[in-house]
Every structure is written in C-alpha cells, then in structure tokens.
Amino acid sequence: MKNNREETVLPLTEAVYMAVRSIRLRLGRILVVIMAIAASIAYMVSLDLLARVLASSIPPEGVGIYMLLLDATAFIVAAAGTMNSLLILVAERYHEIGTMKSFGARDIHILELVLIEATLLTLIGGLIGYLVGLGIGYGLGGSGDPGALFAKAMAVAFIIGIVSASYPAYHAAKMSPVEALRYEL
DSSP: OOOOOOOOOOOHHHHHHHHHHHHHHTHHHHHHHHHHHHHHHHHHHHHHHTHHHHTTTSOHHHHHHHHHHHHHHHHHHHHHHHHHHHHHHHHHTHHHHHHHHHTTOOHHHHHHHHHHHHHHHHHHHHHHHHHHHHHHHHHTTOOOOHHHHHHHHHHHHHHHHHHHHHHHHHHHHTOOHHHHHHOOO
C-alpha cells in the first residue's frame, strides 16, 4: 500500500537562513551566550598555552591530568550556561514554534533549527574565545601550537553547542502547537 501523505521538507539552506535571522532578532541575549562560550574557550586556550608555566612545580606526568581537569571545568561551565541561555531563547520562541508546527513543520525541523542556531552561536563564541585566549596565553609568555589549539577550540565549541542544545531542541520539537501558541511569556 502506497503512502500518499505529503511530507513537509525544510532544506538545510532555509534552516540556516532561519537560524541566522533568529540570531539577528535576539542579538542582545545572543551576545550573552557568545560571550559565555568565548570566555570558556579563552580560559581553555590560555591555560593550554600556559600549561608549562603553571605546572612547573607538578611532575610532567601530572601536567596532562591537570590540563584535562581544567579543560573539563571550562567545558562544564560553558555547557551549563549555554543550555540555560538556549532554554530561555526557546521559551521566547514558543509562539513561533507553535505557528511553524501548525503550518506543517515536523519535530525534526524544529530540532534542526535549534541545533543549527546553537552551533552557529558556539562556533562564533569559540572563535572569539580562541583569539582572546591566544592573546592572553602568548601575552603572558606561553607557548604552543596555534593550529592544534584552534582545532581543539572549535571542536570543543561545537561539542558544547550540540550537548547544550540537545535538551532545549528536544523540548521545543516535542511541544504541542496548541500549547506553544497558548503559552504567555
């Protein structure tokens, strides 16, 4: 038996356009998210550059553990702050999400939009944080491979974006259109 049901499709380019438009509309709150990510990535990058200086009294085998713990701390702080901010951003968009769902947007479309927006924000914050951390680290006499640090900073920013956006995106996607349109902020 053939399914004649028409499916709604959201092209990736349109999803990216919608995410960028949403970022522009909420620029003030978005800057808070970006700065939180930037601060965490700057912390991580500058500490990586200063690892030898900071860990001069620690045995060499302990430096790796020390850096892993510091990086984990930066990750957890950034992920928690980003998730909180994204939950607020999703709550502000309940009417928009309800309207989209009532016009045929599927759960996957809403999930995709929130994840793309979070990824864009965290990559922008990651880039800013990388540059600030590089300046601080080298400014204080640190040393390290900037290319490897860039790859690490962008990877960590991307992972923070996906991890911290997973729950808000799922929450937004599973929302009933009726409940979303009824909600007052």
